[in-house]
Amino acid sequence: MPVPLPGRAALPALAARVRVTGGSPVRDILAVTARPEVINFAGGLPAPELFDREGVADAFRYALQETPAQALQYATTEGEPVLREQLAARTTARGLPTGADDLLVTTGSQQALSLLATALVDPGDTVLVEAPCYLAALQAFGLAGARIVAVPCDEDGPDPQALAELVVRERPKLFYTVPAFQNPTGRTLSAGRRAALASVAARHGLWIVEDDPYGELRYEGERVDWIAAHPDARDRTVLLGSFSKVMAPGLRLGWLRAPAELRRACAVAKQAADLHTPTVNQLAAARYLTACDLDAHVARVAAVYRERRDALLAGLADALPQGSVWTRPEGGMFVWARLPEAYDTTALLPQVLAQDVAYVPGAPFYAGEPDRATLRLCFVTQTPPEIEEGLRRLGRGLGVLG
Ligand SMILES: Cc1ncc(COP(=O)(O)O)c(C=O)c1O
Known part of the structure; x- marks a missing residue:
């Protein structure tokens, strides 16, 4: 709380619940990645060009x-x-x-x-x-x-x-x-x-x-x-x-x-x-x-998202350090990866952001003991060529690619 001016009493404190529950780290990362040059695997944003405007x-x-x-x-x-x-x-x-x-x-x-x-x-x-x-x-x-x-x-x-x-x-x-x-x-x-x-x-x-x-x-x-x-x-x-x-x-x-x-x-x-x-x-x-036919619209969107998922899955082996593992989702928007034990994805994020690419570190998603070697990648927002470029940058940021 700010220090009150002389002669003015301090205000009552905020409720305990807002003092212990922080803001969303994803929203914080989105603010950092708003630069247009960033290839953003961090957000969970549906592809805007596919909205049925x-x-x-x-x-x-x-x-x-x-x-x-x-x-x-x-x-x-x-x-x-x-x-x-x-x-x-x-x-x-x-x-x-x-x-x-x-x-x-x-x-x-x-x-x-x-x-x-x-x-x-x-x-x-x-x-x-x-x-x-x-x-x-x-x-x-x-x-x-x-x-x-x-x-x-x-x-x-x-x-x-x-x-x-x-x-x-x-x-x-x-x-x-x-x-x-x-x-x-x-x-x-x-x-x-x-x-x-x-x-x-x-x-x-x-x-x-x-x-x-x-x-x-x-x-x-x-x-x-x-x-x-x-x-x-x-x-x-x-x-x-x-x-x-x-x-x-x-x-x-x-x-x-x-x-x-x-x-x-x-x-x-x-x-x-x-x-x-x-x-x-x-x-x-x-x-x-x-x-309109919402199911037909969803089928069109799913066909595009499927290609984007496949582009991400096809390039991950070259972008992540050896020994990494990741999920192969049958749908949705996210792939979850675990790097080898020694990696801390929160600590690594600044050097990855410096390459103009972003992910969400896994730690904040855990209610209990976090697995710090994990990260989330959203694959739906970028086109396959952008995904390929994003993975090259990710590989450089993680020190995998020169
Ligand atoms: C699992 C899950 N539940 C709920 C939501 C919130 O979605 P809505 O836009 O419907 O509020 C999200 C959004 O990303 C989500 O991933």
Whole structure:
């Protein structure tokens, strides 16, 4: 806090929760990498040239011209019925029977995380997460005063036996997971792993928060059913969805599907947070879903992202030090790499940035003991030639290439 001027008393301190929960290191890196010459593998930014500008502009035009009184007015906290109907139909078509009333529209799925933290977590409560974990989920739970404990993970994701032991020992409120093309690892949980996690939740009493913003961006392999669709977990899983990665993140449109009591608690938290998600954005998205074919758009985007993933995977062996390993995601936006033990990716970042290329060091993604040799690379924002050049720079920055 600044020192007060003479004669003026010091102001009360900020709340403890904001003093202990820092800002996002990814956002800090994005600020450093804003220079146009930087090839940025750090951000998690969808490729802007692939946004359906025409389709989205037409949808906004329609919402504003045909339904201006509604589009520009306050709306219900739960969300526009016309959008919720369509979201429910899409969720049902993917194997999870859902009605419009099962859903709460949120201002991005990030808000869903904050609402759930408010609705479920008292200060000091334990929240279980994956190791490593989506950074801003650590922030949302941290701001609610949660004690965040990492569940040991292997290559296939969280270990169900370890989860069961932690649930018995720590009595957590919830377990947070990103089961498809996880941020940051790109890893996807198998059907068997999902069933085992659902069974732990059923046997031991646990909420599962299943965050799925990337599931539609699949480049190969078969879709795996949601944990929320598993009979053991239906009454105790909150499923989060988002248009950020398939339509546009600037719309700030997400949703949560939760059992009634928890959904109502989230709606109360949302009233206090922002009353409702912007009406015009909701109506435009609903119009988009009627007038355009979102699945066809996603297929076009996925075809391009697949090429970019392949370009990154093809060049990594030459760019990373010998002995490095990395994931091979079947979809999504991220590859996760581990360099040999002696490397510290946080300490190395300045010399990599000096080569005009950026990654996110792995350490901040860990709730517990960090693996400092890890890093995250986002492959969707650059074209294959830019990715190849970025990898050459990365190799130079890491001292692999001369
Ligand atoms: C796993 C995960 N959850 C939630 C979000 C937040 O997305 P939204 O734009 O829907 O708020 C992100 C964004 O990167 C994410 O990676």
